[in-house]
Amino acid sequence: MRPKRLKLATRVYGLLWMICAVTSATGAAGSASEEKRHASVPASMAALFAPPAAGHSVSEAAVIRKGDAQSTHETFLPGDHDLFIVAHEDDDLLFTSPDIQTRIQAGDNVRTVFLTAGDAGLGLPYWMNREAGIQTVYAQMAGVANAWTASDLPIADKLLRVYTLNRAPNVSAAFLRLPDGNPDGGGYAVTGFQSLQRFWERQIPTLASLDGVNTYTKAELIQTLANLMLDFRAQHVQTQDASHLYSNDHSDHRYGARCAFEAHQIYAASGAHYTFATYRGYNIANEPVNLTQAQRDAKWAVFLTYAQYDSAMCGGTGTGCLIDSPYNSWSYREYSIAQVKDLSGALGVLSGGCLTAGADLADGTSPVVISACLGGGAGVGDTSSQTWSINGDGSVTGFDGRCLDVRGGKSWDETPVQLAACAGTPEQRWTAFENGQVRGLAGKCLDVPGGSSADGTPVQLYGCAALPGQNWLLPPSSAQPVISPDFSLALAPGSSFSATVTAGESATYNLILTPSGFAGTVSLECSGAPQGVACSFSPHPVTMDGTNPASVTVTVTTTASATLRLQQLIHGPTIRKTRGPALLFLMLLLGLLTIFTARRRRAFLPLGMTLLVILLWGACGSGSETPGDGRGISETPSGTYLLTIVATSGDLTRSLAVTLKVN
Numbered sequence: 001m002r003p004k005r006l007k008l009a010t011r012v013y014g015l016l017w018m019i020c021a022v023t024s025a026t027g028a029a030g031s032a033s034e035e036k037r038h039a040s041v042p043a044s045m046a047a048l049f050a051p052p053a054a055g056h057s058v059s060e061a062a063v064i065r066k067g068d069a070q071s072t073h074e075t076f077l078p079g080d081h082d083l084f085i086v087a088h089e090d091d092d093l094l095f096t097s098p099d100i101q102t103r104i105q106a107g108d109n110v111r112t113v114f115l116t117a118g119d120a121g122l123g124l125p126y127w128m129n130r131e132a133g134i135q136t137v138y139a140q141m142a143g144v145a146n147a148w149t150a151s152d153l154p155i156a157d158k159l160l161r162v163y164t165l166n167r168a169p170n171v172s173a174a175f176l177r178l179p180d181g182n183p184d185g186g187g188y189a190v191t192g193f194q195s196l197q198r199f200w201e202r203q204i205p206t207l208a209s210l211d212g213v214n215t216y217t218k219a220e221l222i223q224t225l226a227n228l229m230l231d232f233r234a235q236h237v238q239t240q241d242a243s244h245l246y247s248n249d250h251s252d253h254r255y256g257a258r259c260a261f262e263a264h265q266i267y268a269a270s271g272a273h274y275t276f277a278t279y280r281g282y283n284i285a286n287e288p289v290n291l292t293q294a295q296r297d298a299k300w301a302v303f304l305t306y307a308q309y310d311s312a313m314c315g316g317t318g319t320g321c322l323i324d325s326p327y328n329s330w331s332y333r334e335y336s337i338a339q340v341k342d343l344s345g346a347l348g349v350l351s352g353g354c355l356t357a358g359a360d361l362a363d364g365t366s367p368v369v370i371s372a373c374l375g376g377g378a379g380v381g382d383t384s385s386q387t388w389s390i391n392g393d394g395s396v397t398g399f400d401g402r403c404l405d406v407r408g409g410k411s412w413d414e415t416p417v418q419l420a421a422c423a424g425t426p427e428q429r430w431t432a433f434e435n436g437q438v439r440g441l442a443g444k445c446l447d448v449p450g451g452s453s454a455d456g457t458p459v460q461l462y463g464c465a466a467l468p469g470q471n472w473l474l475p476p477s478s479a480q481p482v483i484s485p486d487f488s489l490a491l492a493p494g495s496s497f498s499a500t501v502t503a504g505e506s507a508t509y510n511l512i513l514t515p516s517g518f519a520g521t522v523s524l525e526c527s528g529a530p531q532g533v534a535c536s537f538s539p540h541p542v543t544m545d546g547t548n549p550a551s552v553t554v555t556v557t558t559t560a561s562a563t564l565r566l567q568q569l570i571h572g573p574t575i576r577k578t579r580g581p582a583l584l585f586l587m588l589l590l591g592l593l594t595i596f597t598a599r600r601r602r603a604f605l606p607l608g609m610t611l612l613v614i615l616l617w618g619a620c621g622s623g624s625e626t627p628g629d630g631r632g633i634s635e636t637p638s639g640t641y642l643l644t645i646v647a648t649s650g651d652l653t654r655s656l657a658v659t660l661k662v663n
Contacts, residue, residue, distance in 0.1 A: 056136055057147045058163065079170065080108045083234040085225065085260040087196070087252035088118035088180070089130040090313070093137065093306055094330045095279045096238060097299045098291065104141045109170045111162075111232055112138075113225070115196070115256045117177040117210045120312055121188030127177070127210070133309025134173055135163055137302045142168040155227045156498045156659035157640050158214045174228070177209040178216075185251030196255035218259075223642065223657055225263035227497050229272070230490060230656070236275045237264055241337060243437055244464045246283040253281045258443045265429040268394035271488030271654045273516070276339040276431065285329040300331045340432050344389045345475030348373055350436070351468040352453025357385045357399040357419050366419040368404065370448055370457040390474070393486070393654070394429035395422060396438075401651055403428045404446075406461050411442035414449070415461045424646070424653025436471040437464060445470045485518035487544060489647045489654035492551060498659040503532070503636045504560025509658050511552045513647060519546035522649045524554075529643055532559030532636035533660070542647075554645060558636040558662055638662050 082103045086092050092100055092112050104110050114134070117127040139146035144167035152159045153174065165171040181187050181195025191210065199207045199218065208215045216224065229237055239260035240253045257278060264276050291299070307313050313327075347355040353370035360366050374386055388404075389397045396404040398419055405420040406427040422428065430440045438446040440461060447462035448469035464470060491497065492510040499507035513522060522542045526535035538553045640661045647654045 056132060058135075059147075059149050059166075079106070080235050081233050082108050082110045082236045083229060083232050083238070084110070084112040085115065085237070085239040085256070085263075086112065087115050087240060087250065087256040089114055089127075089134045090118070090303070090306060090310065091240065091253065091281070092134075093299070093303045094327070095240065095281050095284070095334065096336075097302065098295045098334065099238070099336070101141045101298060101302065104138070104168075104171055105143075107170060109232075111172045111174060113174045113176065113228060115176050115178055115259070116180045116252055117175070119180045119188075119191065119210060121180065121182070121190050122312065123190070124210070126311065127180075129309045129311070131163075131173075131175060133306045135165075136309065137306045138171055138173065139165055139168075140305055141302060142171050144168045153231075154496070154498065155224050155231065156220075156642075157661055158216070158220070158224050160224075160228075161211070161213075176214070176224075177211050178207055179210060181252045181255070183250045185255070195251065196259070197251045200255045200258055219642070222259050222262045223266070225260055226266035226657070229263060229267040229274075230270065231497070233490075234267070234272075234274055236277075237267070238277050238279060238336070239264070241278040241280045242443060242464070243278070243337070243433075243435070243439075245435065245437070245466050246280055247286070249281040249283060261431070261439065261443045265394055265426065265431065266655075266657070268392065268431075269424055269429060269653075269655050270490060271393055271486060271514075272490070273392065273488070277336045278433075280335040280337070282326065282330075284333040284335045285326055287333055287335055289332040291332055291334060296332050303327070303331060337433050337435050340434050340474060341390050341392045343432075343475040344387065346373060346386045347388050347438075347475070348473035349448050349451075349453075349469060350471035350473065351448060351451035353448075353455070353457070354386050355388060355398075355459065355472075357402075364421065365405070365407075366399070366402070368398075368417050368419055368459045369455075370453065370459065371455045388475075390430075390432050393424075394431065395424075396430045396432075397422065404430060404440075406441045409441070411444060411461065413444070413460075413462050417446065417459045417461060422651045422653065424648075424655055432472070432474055434474075436474065438470075438472050439464060446472065485520075485546070486516040486652065487518040487522065487647075487649075487654065488514045488516070489645070489656045490514070491656070491658075497657075498661065499556070500661040500663065501558055502560075502663045503558050503638070505558060507556045507558075507660055509554040509556070509645070511554060511645065511656065512549050513542055513544060513552060513654075514549045515544045515546050517546050518544055518649070518652070520544060520649055522550075522647050524552065524645060524647050526554070526556070527644045527646065528641060529556070529660075530637055530639070530641050530662075533557065533641075535643070535645075554658075556643065556660055558660075560635055636662050 080103070082100075084092055084096055084100060086096065100110065100112070112134075114131075118130050119127040135148050136146050139148075142165060144165065147166045148163045149166060150161065150163050153162045154160075160174050160176060162172055162174045178196065179187060179191040179194040181197055185195050185197030187193035187195040187198060194204060194207055196207070198204050199221075202218070206215050206217055207221065237260075240257040241249070242254045242257035242261060244254075261278075267274070268276075307327075349355070349370065354373035356369055356371040358367040358369050371386075384399050387398065391397060398404065401422070402419045403422040405418050405425075407416045407418050409425065409427040420428075427441050430438055430446070432438045440446060443464070444461045445464040447460050447467065448457055449460060449462075451467060451469035462470070490512055492512040495510035499509065501507050520543075522544060524537045524540060524542070529535060534557045536555045536557070538555070540552075542550050542552055544550050640659060643658050643660055645656045645658060647656075
């Protein structure tokens with residue numbers, strides 16, 4: 001090579017090296033900035049404020065960053081799994097006690113999920129003390145030292161702060177730390193007037209936790225609660241009442257309960273076998289005393305301990321609660337409303353008549369109406385058009401094995417209810433309660449307009465209230481339960497609800513299908529996948545023998561752009577869109593030598609220049625590829641996606657949601 005050409009080649013190569021170095025450093029800085037942003041989330045807000053009582057200690061477990069693909073499953077002790085979901089610290093002590101105390105002392109795995117921080121607009125020291133108070137009284141109920149371990153539990157792309165009692169690890173508390181909404185649902189100025197009520201009614205699009213860790217859309221909050229049920233493998237789920245049957249209550253109680261109810265509907269669709277109940281709130285003061293003196297005294301002693309941590313309650317000492325007060329009244333009472341299921345017979349309504357399947361329409365659906373009860377009255381179903389089965393998976397099946405369905409999946413008041421082919425969709429999920437309510441989509445009720453008993457009156461979905469057209473006479477408990485072969489769909493132990501990948505990589509989810517007498521084949525599919533994503537299952541279909549669980553591996557494959565595929569070919573499959581020029585040194589030099597040393601430079605010049613352009617493009621990309629920028633070809637867009645895995649066999653449909661994050 002001539003000296004001038006050598007000098008020129010050196011300068012060109014140096015320039016290319018500098019360009020690559022700058023762009024690579026920029027990408028690395030961006031990545032480091034992202035890691036720093038996650039790391040800046042407080043590992044423990046509790047460390048900022050010492051609990052007021054001596055003997056309380058909290059140690060930190062390893063902190064898990066949001067997006068880490070680690071297992072969400074924990075090791076539980078023998079015993080039932082009882083999950084309580086309440087709005088505030090003290091709701092569990094006032095309204096789900098003595099039940100919660102009994103279950104803790106029985107050695108059950110008990111977890112309480114607190115939806116709001118219970119801040120009452122009073123700031124961080126106040127709500128942190130309320131959390132410390134809960135820890136103190138749970139240790140008191142368990143009869144062990146008040147020492148806890150704090151950890152961050154990843155549920156999909158959210159991180160939940162969980163405290164586990166050291167000497168009784170079957171006891172834990174999870175805090176979502178959402179803003180207290182005020183009893184009237186208007187929120188507080190200091191937290192931007194955020195509230196569960198305004199959130200549910202879509203007056204605000206998102207709700208942010210007060211510790212700055214999570215922000216939820218309505219669908220994300222409901223799915224997070226459903227995933228908590230799945231992760232905890234809950235056998236008993238309890239939340240607060242949102243029935244509007246019993247007069248006043250705190251807005252957070254009602255709207256938090258609506259979110260928990262929707263989550264329960266999702267959990268039921270997975271085929272999980274569990275009990276579900278709601279607990280009434282403020283309005284139990286109007287009911288007769290139903291606790292023994294011993295039960296009340298135990299409940300009251302725990303509550304007075306907690307009251308010492310709550311400066312806005314009872315004077316902060318508990319002594320103010322000794323006078324005639326609502327707290328004192330609530331301490332003598334506990335009222336719950338249990339779900340009823342696995343029943344078969346007629347569904348009569350208090351206002352008169354029975355739920356009846358009408359004649360088929362052209363689209364294959366049938367209207368559902370009220371008509372005179374056949375066979376001598378409600379509760380006796382002797383014809384197929386008035387025989388209904390209330391099933392554990394949330395479906396209500398009627399004539400020809402079809403499902404009770406909300407037309408068009410709309411949750412608006414007065415939306416007609418019909419009979420349609422079973423599909424396991426949200427509009428076909430119902431929960432019947434022992435108080436006669438049958439609640440479905442968005443927690444609304446199966447309703448007869450105006451409480452009419454006239455033949456042919458169409459049945460609709462409507463907001464729950466104390467109306468005779470919503471008070472259903474369920475089949476008697478002596479009715480023969482409907483027991484049919486079934487299966488459930490869940491994550492396998494050690495598997496995670498969430499995975500984080502770069503476009504071009506694959507995510508794996510491990511599932512388990514558990515039969516309840518079901519023998520046959522099950523097909524699987526996934527929905528909600530974005531552009532450039534494909535799901536595959538192994539094995540597929542799944543053959544079940546009626547007894548043994550079957551494992552399934554779900555592989556979700558994303559698509560990279562041609563550019564990224566070239567970079568992965570050069571750098572290896574672990575590339576994360578931050579590229580350094582060092583590994584391309586020899587290939588860049590080869591391109592330069594091709595240009596400057598070939599005898600037929602005119603022939604090889606285009607080849608060398610093309611090679612340089614491709615390598616520079618592949619090596620120096622900053623990682624900001626998006627579809628439409630001229631470089632990505634059907635690349636999976638970055639973002640967080642909720643994928644629904646659906647398992648189907650005949651009329652049986654089970655579903656499970658997982659989260660995929662694409663960088």
